[in-house]
Amino acid sequence: MEQVRAAEAAAMARLPEGTLMQRAAHGLAAVCGRLLGRVYGSRVLVLAGSGDNGGDALYAGALLARRGARVRALLLSPERVHAGGLAALRAAGGRVTDDQREFAAADLVLDGIVGIGGRGGLRPEAAGFAGMARRGTVVAVDVPSGVVAGTGEVAGAALRADVTVCFGTYKPGLLVDPGASYAGVVHLVEIGIELPEAAVTALQEADVRRLLPVPDVESDKYRRGVVGIAAGSAKYPGAAVLSVAGALRGGAGLIRYVGSAAAEVVRRFPEVVVSDAGLAAAGRVQSWVVGPGGGDGVGEVLDQALGAGVPVLVDADGLTELARRGPVAGASLVLTPHTGEAARLLAGATGQAPPDAAGLAASRLATARRLAELYGATVLLKGSTTVVADPDGRCRVNPTGTPWLATAGSGDVLAGLLGSLLAAGLAPFDAASVAAYLHGLAGRHAAERGTPITAMDVATAVNHQGLGELRRPPRDGS
Numbered sequence: 001m002e003q004v005r006a007a008e009a010a011a012m013a014r015l016p017e018g019t020l021m022q023r024a025a026h027g028l029a030a031v032c033g034r035l036l037g038r039v040y041g042s043r044v045l046v047l048a049g050s051g052d053n054g055g056d057a058l059y060a061g062a063l064l065a066r067r068g069a070r071v072r073a074l075l076l077s078p079e080r081v082h083a084g085g086l087a088a089l090r091a092a093g094g095r096v097t098d099d100q101r102e103f104a105a106a107d108l109v110l111d112g113i114v115g116i117g118g119r120g121g122l123r124p125e126a127a128g129f130a131g132m133a134r135r136g137t138v139v140a141v142d143v144p145s146g147v148v149a150g151t152g153e154v155a156g157a158a159l160r161a162d163v164t165v166c167f168g169t170y171k172p173g174l175l176v177d178p179g180a181s182y183a184g185v186v187h188l189v190e191i192g193i194e195l196p197e198a199a200v201t202a203l204q205e206a207d208v209r210r211l212l213p214v215p216d217v218e219s220d221k222y223r224r225g226v227v228g229i230a231a232g233s234a235k236y237p238g239a240a241v242l243s244v245a246g247a248l249r250g251g252a253g254l255i256r257y258v259g260s261a262a263a264e265v266v267r268r269f270p271e272v273v274v275s276d277a278g279l280a281a282a283g284r285v286q287s288w289v290v291g292p293g294g295g296d297g298v299g300e301v302l303d304q305a306l307g308a309g310v311p312v313l314v315d316a317d318g319l320t321e322l323a324r325r326g327p328v329a330g331a332s333l334v335l336t337p338h339t340g341e342a343a344r345l346l347a348g349a350t351g352q353a354p355p356d357a358a359g360l361a362a363s364r365l366a367t368a369r370r371l372a373e374l375y376g377a378t379v380l381l382k383g384s385t386t387v388v389a390d391p392d393g394r395c396r397v398n399p400t401g402t403p404w405l406a407t408a409g410s411g412d413v414l415a416g417l418l419g420s421l422l423a424a425g426l427a428p429f430d431a432a433s434v435a436a437y438l439h440g441l442a443g444r445h446a447a448e449r450g451t452p453i454t455a456m457d458v459a460t461a462v463n464h465q466g467l468g469e470l471r472r473p474p475r476d477g478s
């Protein structure tokens with residue numbers, strides 16, 4: 001959020017005073033007008049905190065009052081309210097109220113309690129609104145009050161919004177759970193600030209198009225990438241089949257499978273080269289995927305993969321083994337933990353007791369970054385919002401996905417897909433973010449009818465027509 005403040009300060013220095021706030025308020029009022037349909041005669045409540053976030057809300061309230069809305073403002077700290085905003089509201093016919101029943105009576109509530117300047121959990125005078133019954137639409141100004149704009153963490157209570165209108169840039173807290181689940185539909189209002197590349201970004205379709213490998217006339221199966229999959233065990237042969245299914249859809253030219261589920265794999269996918277003589281005898285690969293359904297024998301396999309001199313993706317049982325070893329030097333590593341595995345990895349690296357997995361889920365960016373730093377690895381943290389952190393400090397939030405992906409084996413598909421992109425030569429950070437993007441889209445496609453999906457449905461959907469389009473360069477070459 002420091003970057004947002006710096007960009008706002010730079011823009012403010014160029015522009016007449018109050019310009020940015022006026023742009024924000026006009027954009028906000030326009031969205032509210034569309035949500036209300038008929039502004040004239042509607043009841044609007046402005047919840048105004050003591051900072052500029054409250055100022056935005058009051059100016060927008062004034063604009064709605066000028067269009068005939070009955071606007072009331074509830075001031076959280078009346079003695080420190082944004083004076084210009086309140087004067088504008090009053091001049092437009094709005095009034096101050098201290099009647100909290102307005103909250104439930106309003107057609108639309110503007111949450112201008114606190115924006116990017118929020119510190120700690122909502123204070124008691126504000127927290128009460130979080131649990132209050134409502135009838136109308138709640139519109140968060142810039143960020144739902146109580147959500148930490150920079151991280152998506154929620155310390156205590158937060159106001160749940162139906163719509164969030166944010167200014168200048170999407171704040172990470174609107175994209176990363178748990179914050180994202182408070183934001184509702186997010187609208188961006190451009191206010192004319194120029195931001196440097198953000199510390200947290202999300203891949204757009206055009207980025208995925210640019211990154212996805214497409215074979216050309218020079219290609220052969222080896223140049224397209226050979227991925228080695230060491231997965232599955234007597235207890236979990238299916239994990240081998242599912243990782244291979246994911247890898248086949250990722251675009252590698254050849255897949256080598258090592259492990260005890262070779263017969264199952266070939267029965268399902270005759271194109272796979274299999275070996276049960278161990279990883280060292282498998283032949284050359286450009287990446288290894290180690291761990292899905294790996295069972296007890298995975299430790300030795302992991303050590304061999306780490307010494308193979310190619311990028312190694314470690315998942316599932318492989319992560320449990322890695323946590324036992326702690327950070328290892330020398331290999332290019334991608335780790336794909338869910339929060340339970342992340343807890344074990346943190347414990348393995350710090351020598352402390354594993355932290356509570358729920359707490360890690362509530363601070364996803366911080367968790368992924370910390371693991372990336374501790375292990376010197378690219379970390380893809382799975383769950384309701386997938387985040388990818390690189391040891392160089394970059395972070396991406398995955399914009400696709402669906403809760404239907406929370407089905408047994410879908411993580412195995414992701415591991416194979418990601419391994420395939422690594423073998424094709426994508427840098428670990430790109431491979432992980434593109435894999436999460438495709439996996440999330442495939443999950444959405446498979447779940448289009450709103451009925452449960454299987455992990456194999458997800459693998460199959462990676463190649464559906466719409467996703468195939470991502471591999472066709474656009475005509476304009478962009």
Ligand SMILES: NC(=O)C1=CN([C@@H]2O[C@H](COP(=O)(O)OP(=O)(O)OC[C@H]3O[C@@H](n4cnc5c(N)ncnc54)[C@H](OP(=O)(O)O)[C@@H]3O)[C@@H](O)[C@H]2O)[C@@H](O)CC1
Nearest residue numbers: 008020021050051052053115116117118119121122123142
């Ligand atoms: N800068 C610009 O050009 C533009 C900025 N814009 C807008 O300004 C917003 C940022 O405004 P800001 O910096 O004034 O901070 P803001 O979010 O209102 O919060 C500070 C106030 O909240 C209070 N407070 C803090 N924590 C709290 C808590 N837990 N629970 C309750 N209260 C809490 C804190 O009180 P204090 O700690 O001082 O007692 C202080 O008074 C930004 O999000 C966007 O909407 C747009 O207009 C575009 C142009």
Ligand SMILES: Nc1ncnc2c1ncn2[C@@H]1O[C@H](COP(=O)(O)OP(=O)(O)O)[C@@H](O)[C@H]1O
Nearest residue numbers: 338382383384402403405406408409410411412
């Ligand atoms: N609530 C959720 N919303 C969206 N995606 C989810 C949710 N829960 C899990 N996922 C996704 O489902 C997949 C599950 O992977 P994983 O936990 O490894 O399961 P498994 O080991 O059974 O394959 C991951 O891609 C994860 O990001």
Ligand SMILES: [K+]
Nearest residue numbers: 111114141145
């Ligand atoms: K707010």
